[in-house]
Amino acid sequence: MLAFGLLLICIAVGWRRPGFLIAPLFYGYTADVLGAPGGMSTAIVSASAASILVIRQWRSLASMRFTALDLAVLAFLVWHSISATWMPNANYGAGQIPNLLMSTLSVYVAARLLGRLPGPSDRANEVAWGFALLGCSMAVLLTTEGSFVDGRLRFGDASAVGLAQPFPLAALAALFLVLGTAKPTYRSIAFVCFIVLLYTSIISGTRGAVLALAAGMVTFFLFASHRQKLITVMIGVLAAVVGGACFIMMGLGAETTLRVFELDSYGSARDASSLDRLIGYEQAWHLITNSPLFGSGLGSFAYYAGYDYPHNVFLEIWSQSGAIGIFLFIFVAILFIRRQVIATRLFHETIIIVVLVAAGFMQQQVSFSLPIGKTIFLIGFFSAYVPLLRGGGTGSVTGASMSAVELMASAKSART
Incomplete structure (x- = not known):
């Protein structure tokens, strides 16, 4: 109940x-596991x-227009959903559609509406503080009430992943806040959150968590490379790596280390999940070869393989909605990259959104289904990105999109 209260x-x-x-x-499942009533945490917080x-920008919603990124995401989700119709068991496939759309659209719509609000830098910092504080609180609850099984944190029969x-x-x-927060008190709070969350990520014993941390730090480093904060970021990333190594040297998360780096363990009794992944890849490829263009339909992998997903987002999409689905997914990625480059140049704080996306993307290469x-x-967050320039006052952001040329021209005029 306490976890749900935190939400x-x-x-x-x-x-x-x-x-x-x-x-x-992102913490609905955690709250449910920790005793939230009814198991409806995700639905409640999403709504x-x-x-x-919506209420905060009710009057300006009428002026909001769909952008290329909006339409690309919508096209991808629609195509991926209707692929359920050509699955042999159409009823089973149709049953997967609500979960897909509710999960993905709840995040996209919330981020889309948040990106329309004034002060992109402030909004990005708020996202970071929300993740750090809520995540640290949930981590404390989970580690104190959970137990260690074979060196990994567990909570009853709940999914470790x-x-x-x-x-x-x-x-x-939290690392973003440690490196970017000016006030010592706030930086100290962020540092404590980072240590707790780094520890929790390591003892989870999942490859996805370790790879997500690595991908996020690399992204953070690359996007800071053209800024004066490069040295600070380098020191922060190095400190994070040293901190993780210290946890491992103390015997905390040692099982995670073995599962990630000891290749001899793959497929063994201690690490059977590696063999499961290989089998999943082969099953997904079999579905792809049967129908490479259109795929075998939404839910087909779970229906035939008996497992929810093949532990790789590209294989999942291709096996279910075919090469057309993969093309739409890649097109979405291209549009996002173009927009986030513009956004992070104008408002460096929005890098945290890019880091989170990169980390989540890496997680999906070894685990997690699309929903x-x-x-x-x-x-x-970056769709129809029409930021207010620094010091530009408190005017409202409209839904109209600006081209890259207009955005960069506006930034140049603001600097001069």
Whole structure:
């Protein structure tokens, strides 16, 4: 019940600090495992977050226009959903559609509405604080109430992968705050959150968590390379690596280390999941070869393989909605990359959204189905990105999109 209360507190804070509305979308499963009533945490916080964001900009919603990124995401999700109709068991495929759309669209729509609000830098910082504070609180609850099984954190019969998913994201958000927060008190709080979340990510014993941390740090480093903060970022990333190594040297998370780096363990009794992944890849490829263009239909992998997903998002999409689905997915990625480059040049703080997307994307290469690994749909923050320039006042952001040339011209005029 306490975990669900933390979600509600975060939602309440989101009324004044809307960036806090994003983090609860990723901790619904954790709250349910920790005893939230009814098992409806994700649905409740998703509806609450969307409602608050709509109310905050009700008058300007009429002017909002669909952008190329919006249409590309919509086209991908529609195609992926209708692929259920050519699955042999159409009823089973149709049953997968609500979960797909509710999970992905809840994150995309919330991020999309958040990106329309004034002050992109403030909103990005709020997202980071929401992840860090809520994540640290959930980590404390989980580690104190959970238990260690074979050197890995467990909580009853709950999915270790599902529990581990948001913690590396929160750890990266805390690292962002440690490196970018000016006030010593706030930096100290962020540092404590980072240590707790790094520890929780490591003891989760999941490859996805470790790879997400690595991908996020690399992304953070690359996007800071053209800034004066490069040395600070280098020191922060190095400190994070040293901190993780210290945990491992103390015997904390040693099982995770073996599962990730000791290749001899792959397929053994201690690490049977590696063999499961290989089998999943082969089953997905078999479905692809049967229908490479259109795929075998939404839900087909789970239907034939008896497991929810093949532990790789590209194989999942291709096996279910074919080469057309993969093309649409890649097209979405291209549009996102173009927009985030512009956004991070104008407002460097928005790098945290890019870091979270990169980390979530890496997680989906070794684990998570498309609906579970919904982090990548934070790209909605950059759709129709019409930022207010620094010091530009408190005017409202409209839904109209600007071209890259217009954005860069506006930034240049603001600097001069």
